[in-house]
Amino acid sequence: MEEMQLRATLKEYFGYDSFRPLQRKIIDAVFAGNDNLVIMPTGGGKSICYQLPALLLPEITLVISPLIALMKDQVDGLTANGVPAAFLNSSQHESEQQEIFNRIEKNELKLLYVAPESLQVIDRFLNDGKVSLIAIDEAHCISSWGHDFRPAYTQLGYLKNRFPTTPLIALTATADKATRKDICHQLNIPNALKHIASFDRKNLSLEVRQGIKRFEQIEDFIERRRKESGIIYCLSRKNTEEVAARLSARGYKAEAYHAGLGHMERIKIQEDFINDRSQIICATIAFGMGIDKSNIRWVIHYNMPKNLEGYYQEIGRAGRDGLASDTLLFHSYADVVQLQKFAANSKNEEVQLAKLERMKQYSEAFTCRRKILLNYFGEFKEDDCGNCDICRNPPMFFDGTLIAQKALSCIYRLKGQEPITLVIDVLRGSQNEAVLEKNYQQVKTYGAGKEISWRDWQQYIIQLINIGYIEIAFHKHNQLQLTPLAKTVLFEGAPVRLAKIPTEKEIKIQEETVSKRKDSSLFEKLRQLRLRIAQEEGIPAYLIFNDATLKEMEKERPMTDEDFMNINGVGRKKMQDYGYQFIKEIISYKKKKPAKKKKAKKGNTYKLTLELYNEGLSIEEISERRGLAPTTIFSHLAKLYDEGNPIDMKQFISKEDLEAVRKARIELGTPEALKPYFEHFQQAMDYGAIRVALAVLQKEEKV
Structure with missing residues (x-):
C-alpha cells in the first residue's frame, strides 16, 4: 500500500x-x-x-x-x-x-x-x-x-x-x-x-501507599481533581458501594459498578460515565475493559490487584490521550490474604500465587516502580523513571539495627504465633483485649517501641519482610515468623539499614506538588463547548475531540479551516461537523484575552484571501490560487465579514437558501454547529452555503 x-x-x-x-x-x-x-x-x-x-x-x-x-x-x-x-x-x-x-x-x-x-x-x-x-x-x-x-x-x-x-x-x-x-x-x-510495543507509559504517574485511612486519603487525592474523571477499583462489591456512597455524600458524582447489578443498570452507569454525567466510578474489575474513554485522568486501586497484568491494564485506562494522569495503589496484608483465598480455589493455583507474590513485591518495593513493571513484561530499563513515588521522593536510609532487634525479639518472644497487628500492639504497649487476654503485657519487649507510631511500625516490619528477616505464614493465619537470617541480627549484631518513613504531612505536601495543575481558561471553554455538543448529539464528549486535541487547539489557536485541520485528532468529517464552533470559540477567547503574537504561516492567512477577493477573483479562482477547498475560502470570508470588512456575503447565496437557513435556525433552536443544518437539509445544501448563510444572519442580529 x-x-x-x-x-x-x-x-x-x-x-x-x-x-x-x-x-x-x-x-x-x-x-x-x-x-x-x-x-x-x-x-x-x-x-x-x-x-x-x-x-x-x-x-x-x-x-x-x-x-x-x-x-x-x-x-x-x-x-x-x-x-x-x-x-x-x-x-x-x-x-x-x-x-x-x-x-x-x-x-x-x-x-x-x-x-x-x-x-x-x-x-x-x-x-x-x-x-x-x-x-x-x-x-x-x-x-x-x-x-x-x-x-x-x-x-x-x-x-x-x-x-x-x-x-x-x-x-x-x-x-x-x-x-x-x-x-x-x-x-x-x-x-x-x-x-x-514499549510498555512504558511515561504520562502515567505511579504511586503506592499503605492501606490506612484509605477513604480520607482518597478524598484528599480527588479534592484537587474535582473536574476530572476517574475510576476507583475495589476488591468487593460492598466496598464499591460504601466508597461511592461516601463520595456522593461529599458532593461528588460517584456511582458503584459491579456484577451484582442488573444488566440495564450497569449499562446506564457505564454510559453516564462515558458521557460525563458522572465523574467517578467505584468498581470491581468487571468494569473497564469495555471503556475507550480517553480523558480518564486518574485511577485508584482501593485494594491490591491479584497480578501485575491486571494492575497494568487497569491503570492503563487513565491518560489514553497521552496527557499526564495519576495512579494510586493502596495495599495491605488483608488484601493479600483475601487474594490468596481466591487463588486457592482456582485451577492454576500455583501460577496465580506466584503472580500475586510479584504484585506484593511491587507494592512494597523501595526501587523505581516503572522499572519493576517494565522488567515484568520483558522490557529492561536502566534509568529511574522520575515519575513514581519512589523516584520523586527517594528513601533516606538510616541505621535501623535497634528497631529491627526490637521487632525480631518481639516476634521471637511471641513464639512466631501472632500476625503483624498484634506484634505491633505488643511493641507499642497497647492495653487492648487481644494483648491482655494472652497476658502479653508480661513479655519483655512489651512497650519497647512505644515511641514509634503504629503506622511507622507497620512500614518497618514490611521492610524487614522484604529484606528477608521475617516471613508471613499465610497458611497459619498470617503469623509472623523469623527466618534463619534473623539470627544474625538478634545474636550476632549484624547491622540493618532501613528506609526513613515520610510523615503524613510530607506525603500531603508531595501530593499537592504533584497534582497541582494550572487551569487554562481556553481549555476549559473548549471542554465546555465539547460537552454541550456531546449532550446535543447524545455521544460521549471524547468521541468529538479528546483532551490532547483540545490542548493542542489551546496551544496553536487555529482560526482557519486549514489550520484547524493541522491539529492532531481533526479529520475531514470532524472539521465539517465541529470546526466552525471551535474556531468561533477560539476567536472569541482571543478577542477577550489576546494570546502571544505568533508569526503567520507564509501564504496561509485569511488576509491573503481578502486581498484576492478585493482583486475581484471568484471563490473558485481564490480556491485554485491558494490551493484550498472552497469551503475554507467561505470560512475566511465569513470571518472577515464578521470583523466588519466590506464583503458582500449575500452574493454567495440565493435568497431562497438564506430564508431556508433562517427558518431552520428557528426550528433547530439556533444551533451554531453546521452539522445539524447539514442533516436538516438531508445533505442537499453544502457546508459552504450554510456557513455563508449563518454569517449573514448573525451579522443581521448584531446590527
Missing part, C-alpha cells in the same frame, strides 16, 4: 498526521497477508492497526470483541469519524440484526464487531474471500495463563480453519511470554509475526 494513501486515510478518518511506533509496520504486515500478534499498551493505538486497513481492503473486516460496551464504544467512535461500522450481539432485536445482515449483503459495512457467542449467527453470510481481515481484540482472554480468561474465546481457533487465506490479527494490552505463546497456539497462528 502506498505511503501517500495510508497517510491520507489516517488523516481523513482519524485526524492524525503520522503513525505511532509499530503501527505502520503492523499495517504493512496485514496488507502482506501475514497473521499478527500485537502486544501494545492501553492507549498505544492498537485499534488503528486493523481499522485503517479495513477502510482500504476490498471486503469486510470481522472484529471479535468480548464486551457489548466495548463494541458499542468502538462503533460510535468509528461512526463519528465517518467509517461505516456496526456491531452484532444477543441484546439486539431481530429487526436490528436483519438490518445489519442487509448491509453486509450490500457491501455497505467496512467493520463488523461480533461477540464470540454470536459468530454462528453471521456464519451463513460469510465465506472465504468475503472477509478481508479478522481481528481478535483482548486476545489474552483465550488463554488460561492470561489474567482475564474467558471460556467463550476458546472456540475462536476454528476461525483460521474457516478462513485459511484471510490474515488474522490478535491484539492485547498485556500478555507475558507464556500467554503470548498460548494465544498463537489456540488461534492456530503459529507463524504469526509478533509486534511488541
Whole structure:
C-alpha cells in the first residue's frame, strides 16, 4: 500500500498526521497477508492497526470483541469519524440484526464487531474471500495463563480453519511470554509475526501507599481533581458501594459498578460515565475493559490487584490521550490474604500465587516502580523513571539495627504465633483485649517501641519482610515468623539499614506538588463547548475531540479551516461537523484575552484571501490560487465579514437558501454547529452555503 494513501486515510478518518511506533509496520504486515500478534499498551493505538486497513481492503473486516460496551464504544467512535461500522450481539432485536445482515449483503459495512457467542449467527453470510481481515481484540482472554480468561474465546481457533487465506490479527494490552505463546497456539497462528510495543507509559504517574485511612486519603487525592474523571477499583462489591456512597455524600458524582447489578443498570452507569454525567466510578474489575474513554485522568486501586497484568491494564485506562494522569495503589496484608483465598480455589493455583507474590513485591518495593513493571513484561530499563513515588521522593536510609532487634525479639518472644497487628500492639504497649487476654503485657519487649507510631511500625516490619528477616505464614493465619537470617541480627549484631518513613504531612505536601495543575481558561471553554455538543448529539464528549486535541487547539489557536485541520485528532468529517464552533470559540477567547503574537504561516492567512477577493477573483479562482477547498475560502470570508470588512456575503447565496437557513435556525433552536443544518437539509445544501448563510444572519442580529 502506498505511503501517500495510508497517510491520507489516517488523516481523513482519524485526524492524525503520522503513525505511532509499530503501527505502520503492523499495517504493512496485514496488507502482506501475514497473521499478527500485537502486544501494545492501553492507549498505544492498537485499534488503528486493523481499522485503517479495513477502510482500504476490498471486503469486510470481522472484529471479535468480548464486551457489548466495548463494541458499542468502538462503533460510535468509528461512526463519528465517518467509517461505516456496526456491531452484532444477543441484546439486539431481530429487526436490528436483519438490518445489519442487509448491509453486509450490500457491501455497505467496512467493520463488523461480533461477540464470540454470536459468530454462528453471521456464519451463513460469510465465506472465504468475503472477509478481508479478522481481528481478535483482548486476545489474552483465550488463554488460561492470561489474567482475564474467558471460556467463550476458546472456540475462536476454528476461525483460521474457516478462513485459511484471510490474515488474522490478535491484539492485547498485556500478555507475558507464556500467554503470548498460548494465544498463537489456540488461534492456530503459529507463524504469526509478533509486534511488541514499549510498555512504558511515561504520562502515567505511579504511586503506592499503605492501606490506612484509605477513604480520607482518597478524598484528599480527588479534592484537587474535582473536574476530572476517574475510576476507583475495589476488591468487593460492598466496598464499591460504601466508597461511592461516601463520595456522593461529599458532593461528588460517584456511582458503584459491579456484577451484582442488573444488566440495564450497569449499562446506564457505564454510559453516564462515558458521557460525563458522572465523574467517578467505584468498581470491581468487571468494569473497564469495555471503556475507550480517553480523558480518564486518574485511577485508584482501593485494594491490591491479584497480578501485575491486571494492575497494568487497569491503570492503563487513565491518560489514553497521552496527557499526564495519576495512579494510586493502596495495599495491605488483608488484601493479600483475601487474594490468596481466591487463588486457592482456582485451577492454576500455583501460577496465580506466584503472580500475586510479584504484585506484593511491587507494592512494597523501595526501587523505581516503572522499572519493576517494565522488567515484568520483558522490557529492561536502566534509568529511574522520575515519575513514581519512589523516584520523586527517594528513601533516606538510616541505621535501623535497634528497631529491627526490637521487632525480631518481639516476634521471637511471641513464639512466631501472632500476625503483624498484634506484634505491633505488643511493641507499642497497647492495653487492648487481644494483648491482655494472652497476658502479653508480661513479655519483655512489651512497650519497647512505644515511641514509634503504629503506622511507622507497620512500614518497618514490611521492610524487614522484604529484606528477608521475617516471613508471613499465610497458611497459619498470617503469623509472623523469623527466618534463619534473623539470627544474625538478634545474636550476632549484624547491622540493618532501613528506609526513613515520610510523615503524613510530607506525603500531603508531595501530593499537592504533584497534582497541582494550572487551569487554562481556553481549555476549559473548549471542554465546555465539547460537552454541550456531546449532550446535543447524545455521544460521549471524547468521541468529538479528546483532551490532547483540545490542548493542542489551546496551544496553536487555529482560526482557519486549514489550520484547524493541522491539529492532531481533526479529520475531514470532524472539521465539517465541529470546526466552525471551535474556531468561533477560539476567536472569541482571543478577542477577550489576546494570546502571544505568533508569526503567520507564509501564504496561509485569511488576509491573503481578502486581498484576492478585493482583486475581484471568484471563490473558485481564490480556491485554485491558494490551493484550498472552497469551503475554507467561505470560512475566511465569513470571518472577515464578521470583523466588519466590506464583503458582500449575500452574493454567495440565493435568497431562497438564506430564508431556508433562517427558518431552520428557528426550528433547530439556533444551533451554531453546521452539522445539524447539514442533516436538516438531508445533505442537499453544502457546508459552504450554510456557513455563508449563518454569517449573514448573525451579522443581521448584531446590527
